[in-house]
Amino acid sequence: DIQFQERIQQQSNQRLKAPWAIDEKETMVSAAVIYPRGRIREDFRGNIYLSSRSGYGQYLRRRETFPVFTPKLGTEDAAVILRQLLQVLRVAGLVEEVAPPEHDDDAPGYQLPGAALRWVAGDGTKPFHDAIRMPSASEAGGRTNRFFLEFYRDIAYEGKGLEAREHTAQVDNETRQQREAAFKEGKLPILYCSPTMELGVDIATLNAVNMRNVPPTPANYAQRSGRAGRSGRAGRSGQPALVVTYCTTGSPHDQYFFKRPELMVAGAVVPPRLELANEDLVRAHVHAVWLAETGQSLGKSLKDILNLIGESPSLDLQPHVHDSLEDEKAKARALTRARDILSTISDDLKEADWYSEGWLGEIFKKIHLNFEQACERWRGLYRAALKQREIQNRIIGDASRSPSDKAEAKRLRREAEAQLDLLIESDKVMQSDFYSYRYFASEGFLPGYNFPRLPLSAYIPGRRERQDHFLSRPRFLAISEFGPRNIIYHEGSRYVINRVIMPVGDDDVKTASAKLCPQCGYLHDIWGDTAGADLCEYCNTLLEKPLEQLFRIQNVSTKRKDRINCDEEERQRQGYEIKTGVRFADHEGRPSYRRSTVEHPGEGSLAKLIYGSAATIWRINMGWKRSDRQTGFVLDTERGYWGSNNAAIEQDEDDPMTAKSIRVIPFVEDRRNCLLFEPAGKPELNQMASLQSALKNAIQTRYQLEDNELAVEPLPGKDERRVLLFYEAAEGGAGVLRHLVDESNAFAEVARTALELCHFDPDTGEDRRRADRAKEDCEAACYDCLLSYSNQTDHRQIDRKSIRDLLLRFLQAKVSASPTGIPRAEHLQRLMNQAGSELERKWLRFLDALHLNLPERAQVYMQKFETRPDFVYDDSKTVIYVDGPIHDYPERAERDARQRENLEDFGYTVIVFRHQDDWREIVSRFPGVFGNMKEV
Ligand SMILES: [Zn+2]
Ligand SMILES: [Zn+2]
Incomplete structure (x- = not known):
């Protein structure tokens, strides 16, 4: 009864405070009516339709249900039985007829009267068997879960009335402070925290800290456990505090420290690694140095630096911002300061592939452009909301x-307004992702270490007393x-990702294509109408037809979802099929990477290692794992709604799709x-x-990386690695x-650690088991x-045994x-044999002695x-000429010069080593070709 429900809702709002009152946006559940027939088009979906093909109909038709009745029941028999x-x-008197049949063939609708229900508590020995879903009960009659049994019987009872809140970066600052204060005063007995509480929050009377897993490092452990028992340190008669750390069975990290707790509790605090x-x-x-020199403040939100005036701003x-960013004097000052700062890390820079003399100058040339680009995500969100x-x-x-269209439109307008507020509200923006400095850091323009770089945002509509949010x-x-349509959890509520915040500007959704190498997973992205490469640029394999309609996923929007059906739950559990592609960065139009081989003294090359800094990685969401082989997702390009992928799952009625929809494959790039490693x-x-x-x-153990600092994926995919x-x-x-x-022994050391981890003695190979x-x-493992x-x-x-010998x-x-x-050594010998002169051989020996990169080929016509x-x-x-005295003759020199210019026109770098030159000086000018000199 909807009116009765509304009355209760109103009363609850008058007499109860949050969180106990019924939220005004809360979708109320009404009792369903059951009809003994199939569902037809105009039927209300909230009711239940018992057809002979439904789960219950199937149950009736199963042989085991009526063992004495030998012929199998047909669907028509089942329909009659149901009625x-x-x-x-x-x-x-066990059901009531509440809806009379509308015509002769129709069946009435029934409901269960409350008075006909009996609630009987089980004794906890026998689990419930659902005969409709599971035809036969398990032999032993099933087993009850002792944990839940005790939990519901005893523990839950004691916990009644306990209030607990969360304290995470996703909770806005004001609320966080309120909770902190309430917790300090003891009004709030339990606080669930993320690392936000790790630093600086002192609560003298805190007497227990529970860690729900083992912290990454002893440093985090010291911080987290140190929140408790601080009153003792202050010299007063402090109470002892209890610190409990839960070690998860499935986590190797947790298990490692469970067995060696002293390494965590009293472990050395290792300084963080940073390249x-x-x-x-x-x-x-x-950029930060430059910004400081311009004296330009970025204000609180981007409202303070961008022009938001007018209907379509x-x-x-803003002009004054523009001027101060263009200020050449500030740039010059910043250049000098930046140069000084870089000189303090010159040794590190020398090792870097990307660094060259001209690098800093390039940065200053592009700085204004980069600043503009960093504003784009904000502009995109703002325009989309407008x-x-x-x-x-x-x-x-x-x-x-x-x-109903209007009601839907009002809801979407409210959402847009809330988003606009989030982007410009200056008093609440300080802690938000859209606080200017934090925003520019997350865009990678300014330094920042505490939050995701280049994040994606999900809009979470607020509930009463709670503001709207963007999660990053x-x-x-x-x-x-x-x-x-993935489900996420936030502050105890469930939300479904139902919409893409569509970029404004193009009428059509912009998509790309890409070819992923079937052998090695190398990525060849294709934008616009070009055909793309035919051969893999990395391994020369013939490429197959491209993946099309790739859609760069941007920001998304969610809506609250109170219920989740078992099909969705199953999809959720299986997750998506994600493909990965990698592409090395271009430096002046060429892919830049370093190749090495892992060489065994007797057996030669065991593996190739290729390193690329700042390589492009695409992660592509191909669809739900358990889907009908259909790739991608249906996207309504007008409203941005995601369609449900599986025809069996009904469309979400609240997110009506327009006819303008296409199938896309979402991806992200970083x-x-x-x-x-090959x-x-x-x-x-x-x-x-x-x-x-x-x-x-x-690698993680040797270099003390946390689990989330290193990722690994097989290429081209899981089935073929x-x-x-x-x-x-x-x-x-x-x-x-x-x-x-770079280090010739580093890989062997990793192998040693790997052997130890796999329970083998690295020196003898003996199995410690x-x-x-x-x-x-x-x-096995x-x-x-x-x-x-x-x-x-x-x-x-x-x-583990399969890789021992390796x-x-x-x-x-x-x-x-x-x-x-x-x-x-083998390669060098080959080049030596091919070399055309003693001077060339001398040049090769020169490179080898300084551990410089060797050329691939010699004497190539x-x-x-x-x-x-x-x-x-x-x-x-790059082509190399090692010129002996014969090239000094004017005629020869002229011909050489002509050929070499021609090469340069076609994008080759030509480097000439004349017999009288200082070769060391030449190689030092081309670290990208020869690498850096290492004298041993
Ligand atoms: Zn390839
Ligand atoms: Zn093992």
Whole structure:
């Protein structure tokens, strides 16, 4: 009864305070009516329709249901039984007829009277068996879960009336402070915290800290546990405090410290790793120096620097902001200061691929442009909200539209207004993602370490007393967490990602295509009408037809969802199928990366290692895993709603789709330092899965990285693993992956750690069979070695014994830079044999002695240019001439010059080493070609 419900709702609002009152936006549940027939089009979906094909109808038709009745019941028999069953129940007073049939063939609707219900508590010994869903009960009659039994019987009773709140970065600052204060005063007995409470919050009387998992490092542990028992430290008669840490079974990290608690509780606090010569990081700091020199304040929100005047504001920089950003004097001062600062890390910069003399100058040339670009996400959100408000206003003012259209339009307009407020509200913006300085940091323009870089936002509509929100997530997580119709949880409520906040500007949704190499997963993105590469630029494999309709997912919107059906729950559990592609960064039009080989003294090359800094990674959401092979998702390009993918799942009635919808494949893009590991001799799938886990764990252990700082994925995909893609997830990167290609012993050390983790003695190869304090032997793998919560889908593949021999060989191997993937010494010998003169051989020996990169090929005839350079570096498109005295003759010199100019016109770098030159000086000018000199 809707009116009765409304009355209760009103009363609850008058007499109860939050959170107990019924929210005004709360969708009320009404009792369903049951009809013994199938559902037809105009039927209300909230009712239940019992047809002979429904679950219950099937149950009736099962042989086991009426064992004495031998012929199988047909659907028509079942339909008759269903009708009669309800009639009989009505006679007995167990159901009431509430809706009379509308015509002769129709069946009446029934409801269950409250008085006919009996609630009987079970004794906790026998679990409920649902005979409709599960035809046969399990033999033993099932088992009850002792935890829940005790929980509901005893513990829950004691917890009655206890209030608990959360304290996380997602809670706005004001509320957070209120909760902190209430907690300090003891009014709020329990506070659930994220690391927001880790630092600086002192509560003298706090006497218990529970950690729901083991913190990443001893430093975090010290901070978190140190929140308790502080009154004792102050010298007063302090009470002891209790710190309990819960160690999750599925987490290798937690299990490791469960067995070695002293390493966590009294462990050394390791300083964090940060790669100083990370391009993004250095650039952000240079920007900060520049901004300081301009003296320009960014205000509180972007409202303070952009032009928001008028109906459709330009969102350009305000004139005074524009002027101060263009201030050449400020730029000059900043350049000088930045140069001084960079000189303090010159040793690190020397090692960096991206750095050159001209780098800083380029940054200052592009600084204004970069600043404008950093404003774009904000502009996109603001324009989208303005447009939404405008469209909905039009619908509301249109007399011809239906009341339901208008109600929908009002809801969407409210949402748009709330979004606009969030973007410009200056008093509440300080702690929000749209506080100017924080915003520019998250866009990577300014330095910042505490929040996701280049995040995606999800709009969460507020409930009473709670403001609207934008949640932010790093984009690689957002591709699945904010994926189409995914469910997220926030402040105890459930939300479904139902909409994309559509970018404004283009009428059509902009999509791209891409070819992913079927062999190695290398990414070839295609924008516009070009055909794209035919061969993989990385491994030369023939590429297949491109993935089309790729849609760069931006910000999304959610709505509250009170109920979730089991189908959605199952989808949720299975998750999406995510594909990954990688592409190395271009430096002056060429992909830049370093190649090395893992070389065994007796067996030659065991694996290739390729490192690329700031490589482009795409993560592509192909669809729900358990879907009918359909790729992608249906997107309503007019309203931005995500359609449900599966025809069996009914469309969400609250999110009506317009006819303008297309199927798209969402993706996100980011730049990360990454390492491709390609073992020789194509190991089996189980070996690759085991290596993947072993190398990741070993790298993390050796370099003390947290689990979320290093990611690994098999390429081209899970079913065929040829290459392992490792990438650094940490903001700024930890510089670990580069270390693995640069240091000749680093990989062997990782292999040693991996052997130890896999319970092998690294020196003898002997199987120790289990971890130090483990109680049982480890057969294929255990949580002490290769299993972890996050690699559960690989558990059946993983076998530590399958990689023992491989790891033992890695242990003896050295890593050396090699352009072709064969051992350096062998390659050098080949080049020596091909060399045309003693001077060229001298040049090769010179490179080798200084551990510089060797060319790929020697004496290559280039027909187009009618020239035969002495050496070629294919990767960097560089040709080398080592000129003896004969080239000094004027005629020869002239011909040389002509050919070489021609090469340069076609984008080649030509480097000439004349016999009388200072060769060291020449190589030092081209670190991108030769690498940096290392004298041993
Ligand atoms: Zn390839
Ligand atoms: Zn094990």
